[in-house]
Amino acid sequence: MSTRTSATPSESAQSLYHAMSGLAGPLSSGEGTAPDFAAAPRAAAGEEPSVLILGAGVGGLTTAYELGRLGYRCTVLEPQTRTGGRNRTARKGDKLYELDGQGNSPVLTHTCAFDEDLYLNLGPGRIPYHHRRVLNYCTDLGVSLEPYIMETTANVLHSAGHTPPGQTWRNRRIANDTRGHLAALLSATLTESDELTGPLRDLLRKFGDLDEEGEYHGSTRSGYDEPLDVHEFPRPAPPLPLAELIQSEFWKHRFYQPVDYLWQATMFQPVGGMDKIVHALTERITSEYDVSVELEAEVTSIDLTGDGAGVTYRTGGQELTTTADYCVSNIPLPVLKQLTLTGFSTSFRNAMKAVGFAPTCKVGWQANRRFWEDDHNQIYGGISWTDHPITQFWYPSNDYFSRTGTLTGAYNFGDHAEDMGKLAPADRLRLARDGAAQLHREFLEKTTVPQDLGVTIAWHKVPHQLGGWADWDPDDPDHQVAYKQLLQPEGDGRFYVVGDQASPLPGWQEGAMMSAQYVVAQILGLLPRTAPETVQVPDSVFLTQGL
Structure with a gap:
């Protein structure tokens, strides 16, 4: 390749x-x-x-x-x-086929066993607000839309060697501690004074939430150190050390993708599935x-x-x-x-x-408990990122506070997609579960996320498609x-x-x-x-x- x-x-x-x-x-x-x-x-x-x-x-x-x-x-x-075509939403009873790689005959890989009211978008999953053609056709056709959440500050990142399995960094800590450290470094360089020095120092204090001396010691933007109590004033979580942030190379794992124009808020999804x-x-x-x-x-x-x-x-x-x-x-x-x-x-x-055409794979899970919305995780939509081959992990932007839900347990590209596509469907699910467990230990509980309710698709092996995109x-x-x-x-x-x-x-x-x-x-x-x-x-x- x-x-x-x-x-x-x-x-x-x-x-x-x-x-x-x-x-x-x-x-x-x-x-x-x-x-x-x-x-x-x-x-x-x-x-x-x-x-x-x-x-x-x-x-x-x-x-x-x-x-x-x-x-x-x-x-x-x-x-x-x-x-x-590639606009494919998996629902209960849907049969998924891929080419066997030998005689190129279609073979059944999954029969979707989601609960009746659940679904997962195996192809496109979101519509940017500036994709006016799609939005106009939806309006003309009467397709109801709802917000798709690309990012929340509660989403997490796992980087092997820097964040142990199950011990992830929150999006808000990475984003705001990085800002604080960089603002403090830049503030320290302002040794000469001119008409911009004062306003620039003030901007850096606000940008990085620095103290009066221009130093960064943490910020409540990154979350609280302890849950609030009537006797406690909010204390910022200890900042992640700058050296650890740099060594993690978090920016190489698509952390800033939601800032790019194509993925900026507001995004949308059809109510009930992209299909x-x-x-x-x-x-x-x-x-x-x-x-x-x-x-x-x-x-x-x-x-x-x-x-x-x-x-x-x-x-x-x-x-x-x-x-x-x-x-x-x-x-x-x-x-x-x-x-x-x-x-x-x-x-x-x-x-x-x-x-x-580019190789790309997706994995879908049904969770019998929306653990990501519990008091510990507090995640409502968005994407978590990892250097594991699953690459990214999507949370549903719909049906909040309900009992069950579906999760996109992998969406990958390039060599990761090629390698995952070579695996048997059961082995893909095992690989995806391993990656998901590094983000959420709940994936170790197969009663919470049953193995037999998972689905996978390798688009480069799907008959009549043979890839994700040109x-x-x-x-x-x-x-x-x-x-x-x-x-x-x-x-x-x-x-x-x-x-x-x-x-x-x-x-x-x-x-x-x-x-x-x-x-x-x-x-x-x-x-x-x-x-x-x-x-x-x-x-x-x-x-x-x-x-």
């Missing part, structure tokens, strides 16, 4: 700017806002163009939504038994826009040599071929390149091969060529690629919707079918992991 270094701060800032402004691809000829489809004329009765949409992920469903409401005759071919979005999209396009969605329809070949786009697919034990005026592919690139493709340019074939690298010259190529249609404007894989926001639903709107605008003639001379390749590591 290839590795690469993360972007510098200036490169990361530029990458994020391009992503948010649209300069990185879709809508790169506009200002990053959604095209105005209201001005687009409806297809004339009896002359409605036909569209085959391959894959019912968020990008494919959004394409069907926009073209369907303009009268285009859309058919969606989806190889799985459900719509949504509420795809359910609402599917219901709208089929009931109101007369879109046909065919499940268990696996595409095997695409032919652009005729007058239209020809697609062959397997369904119900048959092999069928159909044609349409346009074909829009939401098929992940690692899957698309395995199909029989006729009439495609060499440049397009090279583009498909140029970028791989792993774009702006420093790879082949990616520069490939990304631009994917923004342009093949076959004289008959075949298009959609999804977050062809967007400035890989790994995000906003990227999938942005890409769909871009392609719809190209089909309608609202945007040119050739990409600008220069486009910015997204930095997938930065945009998905905050590194």
Whole structure:
């Protein structure tokens, strides 16, 4: 597996700017806002163009939504038994499959056994407030949203060798003791006096909660030393020593990810699970826009040599071929390149091969007692971080003070994801339990968190997906060529690629919707079918992991 270094701060800032402004691809000829489809004329009765949409992920469903409401005759071919693609919420009775790694045959890995009212988002789990497309579609579709809590000061961090198992550091202690120590060091350097010295000292006192001498001896911002009593005045917890904070390298474990723009408050999640979005999209396009969605329809070949786009697919034990005026592919690139493709340019074939998809795993647990909300933990949402292979541990942002709940017990990337994906599902759960127990000793109690209620998913082994997102690298010259190529249609404007894989926001639903709107605008003639001379390749590591 290839590795690469993360972007510098200036490169990361530029990458994020391009992503948010649209300069990185879709809508790169506009200002990053959604095209105005209201001005687009409806297809004339009896002359409605036909569209085959391959894959019912968020990008494919959004394409069907926009073209369907303009009268285009859309058919969606989806190889799985459900719509949504990587928008996947696990519920009681759901069956999870992965490729066996030998004959590449799907094998059953889990049958979800959560309680009836519980669920866990195995794919996207949050919506930033500035992802306006997702929020607007939710509003239009009537999908109720609630806050997603990215961070609380009660969340914890475990760093092997610095915080023993079960003895973690609270977020508030790391954040505020680091501020206090750094403010004191900077205050000590103010040996000369000018018109800014006094205000700067005052700022540092407030910033780091320093004493009058500019020294740091702890702060109630980091919590109290003892629980409050009617006879006791609050005393700050003893500060974590600066040397221990530095030696822990806590900042390398995504501690500051919630400060990055993509993860800043306020974030949202659909009430009842992320799949509420795809359910609402599917219901709208089929009931109101007369879109046909065919499940268990696996595409095997695409032919652009005729007058239209020809697609062959397997369904119900048959092999069928159909044609349409346009074909829009939401098929992940690692899957698309395995199909029989006729009439495609060499440049397009090279583009498909140029970028791989990132490995990523998630683990979900049902807890029969919400121990994280008890008097000791006092955690209500947010994420705890660790250098264990599970990487991060999410607490639910819903159903506070209820009896049971689900926890995301791992969400990892890179080598950790590759290694976890190689394990049998039972071994993944054992590894995840070990990591969780370093954060919460309650995971040693299998009655509290039953082993048989755990689920895992390795997205790079999931049939018809083969990865979490396109792993774009702006420093790879082949990616520069490939990304631009994917923004342009093949076959004289008959075949298009959609999804977050062809967007400035890989790994995000906003990227999938942005890409769909871009392609719809190209089909309608609202945007040119050739990409600008220069486009910015997204930095997938930065945009998905905050590194």
